[in-house]
Amino acid sequence: MEIKELKTLEELKTTFDVLQEMYPSLTKAAYEEELPMMISNNYGQLAVFEDNTCIGLTGYWFSSKLWCGKYLELDNVIIREQYRSKGVGDFLFDAAKKKAQELNCTILALDSYTDNFKAHKFFYNHGYVPRGFHFINVLDKEKLR
Secondary structure, three states, rough: OOEEOOOHHHHHHHOOHHHHHHHOOOHHHHHHHHHHHHHHOOOEEEEEEEEOOEEEEEEEEEEEOOEEEEEEEEEEEOOOHOOOOOOOOHHHHHHHHHHHHHOOOEEEEEOOOOOOOHHHHHHHHHOOOOOOOOOOOOOOHHOOO
């Protein structure tokens, strides 16, 4: 397994099929339309490859907030189903931690759906703890994936 950091539009477009495992309604056109804005806001991906095939990834956002300073927020952590429970997630989270340390971040953060219990156990085992609630106000239900 190897980690690749993906930051350019062309690199990020290559992971569409992996993202579709989490978001089946995501179209390639919508993904490619959203990427330029995401990239301009410090978005990238860490992807795990085996034999030139992407088997898992996490998006990330690098920024700063008053309460914590620099942070790296993981987004859309996905391990292809046939590769789960084989150490891919550990490998990916180790790479994310290293990236955050290289950027001199105070924290690593992520959001998780409240009913994703298997993932929660994994997150706890990697030192993540819930610190609060992520509240949302849905303005357009049709656009949710």
